[in-house]
Amino acid sequence: MDVQAACNISSLDCDEEGSGPLALIIIPSLLALSTLTVITLIIWSFLSRRTAVQRSLLPSQYINGPSSLQTLRSLTPGPDALSLWEIPAHCHLEEVEFLENGHYGPICRGQLKREGVTTSVVVKTLKGNSNSLEVNVFVELALFHAAVCKHERVVRMLHCQTRRLPMYLLFEEIAPGNLLHFLWSFREGVSGFCDQLQAFSERSVYLVAKQVASGLDYLLSEHRLVHGDVAARSMLIGSGLSVKVSGLAVAFEARRTGAVRKDEWGGKVPLKWQAPERLMKLPVTARSDVWSFGILLYEMITLGDPPFPDLDPSEMSPKTLANYRLKRPENCGGALYDLMKYCCMWNFKHRPAYSDIIKLLDSYLHLADTKPLRAAQSMDVSEYRKRAGLSREHRKHEHEYLKSAH
Template identity: 55%
Template sequence: MDAQSPRCNNTKEGGAGFAVIIVPVLLSLSTVVVVFFILWSLYCRRPGRQSLVKIVYNAGHGSISIDAVSGTRLRVQGPLDTWQMPADCTLEALESMQMGHYGNIYKSQLRRGCVTTAVLVKTLQGSNSQATAEEFAAWAQFHAVVCRHENLVRMLFCQTQKLPMYLVLEASSPGNLLHFLWTLRQNDVEKPSQLEHFSERSVYLVAKQVSAGLDYLFSEHGLYHGDVAARNMLIGSGLSVKVSGLGMAFEARQMGKVAKPWVSKVPMKWQAPERIMQLPLTDRSDVWSFGILLYELITLGSPPYPDMEPMEVFPQLQKSHRMRRPESCGRPLYDLMKYCWMWNFKDRPYFSSIIKLLDSYVYLADTKILCADDKMDITEYKKAAGFLSSF
């Protein structure tokens, strides 16, 4: 027994010594591994290691592509997680439409499984600065919070947490209301069956939806549109209408005011007197412009004050001149136009009152199809309307 005791003691002492060596080595190795992964993560995030995503699509006349650095996480604030583009959704058949404030706007088809939906895609292009990315994300946030009414263009999804950044908005067909009105002048253009019978009663139905969208914008969010016109409305099947062109409402919500570049884009013939005089705007400045929209609707897209140059309009308004009642315009509709064109904004109706008036008058509206004698010449229209650039 005495002979075995020393061997047991030696084993215990050796094990203890072995542990003293192994534990520090393991700790050192774990530290090295952690540091390695941290450095590798930083290395992979360097600009030189970012992958370039190319969205390629066929627009019917060759392939077009949008290049953007992907995988870059952006420091964008706001509860937009639930709005991010799902992994099982894809955008197909993108077709370039026009250049928007932040970048190109495309028509597209949103595919999710076996279901496809017509959409508009608004992209951020030309600048990848943090400030621009945050502003674009705020634009998405505006759609998520404000545009929650059936008569405002609504956002379906967005991608704001990595590049390329874009918004996916619901689309309407035929689309632009002004262009649709012009097609009604053309007998040789095929029109959707549910839209071809466009009458004075149709004007009431369209106008009521626009009023509802603008009333919601002000009553729920304290915002005015700033550019109410047929060119900023979208028309869809069954005469469904969506208010679009909300850039000034977005800026007013973000900054508390609208910058001059936005204001200068609105042609004078659509502006209320207080706006021309650079006085504070109100929701009833939109009401004045809504009266001009009624004129556009009943004349199938004619420019307002067709016999005047833009700079001649304001002096005539000061003399109480108002546009004459258009042909095919009933007395109740014309009375509503003049109500919207009261000089003092306090004398104009609220949109909530306009909705009630439209409901009351619609049964008096003519159901005869509206027509115009000639096609619209775009160049002449832009000149008469006072546009300085394309729209």
């Protein structure tokens, strides 16, 4: 018995002694395996969510089922705020043709058909491979236009599509369109572009200027918006000299971010349209727009000449402007020239408010000449680009003029 017991105890001791190293190997291995499993599950979950986001941003032909639409809605800020602007199901967009590549994607022209009525529209689309940030910004752009473009002198957004892809905004099309291109066409006597409009005279300049000032005054007084890019290229002219303010990209950027970066301002707005305080990198104000309005008056009375024609864009500096005044153009009456100089006063505090500009335009209208304006020289667009100091973005629009004119 004692021997047997001793053996049993001995064998037990031997088992316990031999299992010690084995346990040290197995237990850590199990812990490592469980940790690896948890990490794998986390990574798989992350990749699944990222894939869902990427699928929601693909063009519409790659989207299947309502899950992608739900993902898209989760990316956009307050889509319900645009519910009244979403294009109705019974509206159809037809005859869409490409115009140019815009900041967010292709810009097209099309026909909106609704209950037997056809309306010409401009379609601003969001490119199909946009990321979530670009989607959000595009929806913010729709919200911006829905909020501020409610005046007869500001170009209107008619509908939008932000609840499914492809995303786009529909704007009323104004024909002939770009005011600067119209001035050039009138100068050259291009048929078809300005036939539907009356002869453009100094009196026409007054009428157009009053409409622009009214639109800018609305943006400022109702929405505290500074346009930021007042120029002939930013205005749209229609039949009967009906004009609407457009080109709100700088205003939208300022509203979205709280300020416009200095590099963005310089890239989007040529120096010859910037007020002295803007050239000194000071904050933009409504009176900075008034300076640009004075330059717009010069553009109109000269049928699209670049401002400060005897200055190279590289010479545009606060020091130069402190001792320089726009010269009185040919065919420009004294009252209009006085208003031009008033708007381009060096000290922004001395420039008039829009309400004062409108009153002055009304009171001096009877002094305006009614004979059609004429320009001594034809417009060389390449030379204009050089003298105006246009950025690449603005040169693209002048290319569009050349295509339409020829």
